[in-house]
Amino acid sequence: MHKYISTFVLLVFLTASGLQAQVTEPKAKNVQAVKHRVVIQLSSNDTLAWKGLMNNLKNLKEGWGDSVQVEVVAHGNGIQLLMAGKTTQLENIRKFKSMGIDFVGCENTLRERKISKTEIIPEAGFVKMGIGEIILRQEEGWTYIKSGF
Structure with missing residues (x-):
């Protein structure tokens, strides 16, 4: 036993x-295999806020390289960042887009302000609802950052 x-x-x-x-x-x-995922809300048309955003994007890419995925959601006054006739950051947007950073504009903002999609730079995509996109990303586990004021 x-x-x-x-x-x-x-x-x-x-x-x-x-x-x-x-x-x-x-x-x-x-x-x-962990990847950092960051959604950044931009609702400011202040060019200093835009410069600050670009600096943050630069730091994220320099620090984490391809292990960070970033989406910038522009809505309200922030939509001007993506407007061909208003943006002061086109070259930076092109550079960051080529590094895999996505820039999207809110279709609700476009409709409310009577802005045509043709006025938006070709490097940008669109989402139906900017704030909804931010919520969806957070529900998927993305880190949320508000850029600007």
Whole structure:
């Protein structure tokens, strides 16, 4: 009887050790696959706020490179950042777009202000509702940052 108990204890120990190794190993792999995802809200037409945004984008890309995914959502007064006739940041937007940063404008803002999509720079995309896009991204686990004032 003692022999069976010893064998049972040894079997339980080995099984538990094996299970722990199986559980621990995938966690180590997942840590390496983590990607930073950031949604940035811009609702200001202040060119100093735009410069601050560009500086933050530069710092994110320099610090984390391809391990950071960023989406800038412009709505309200911030839509002017994406307007061809108003923006002072076209070259920076082009540079950051080529690095994988997305810039999107709010269609509600365009409609309310009677701005045509043709007035928006081609580097930008569109979302139906800027604030809704921000909420969806947060629900997906993205980090939220408000840029400007």
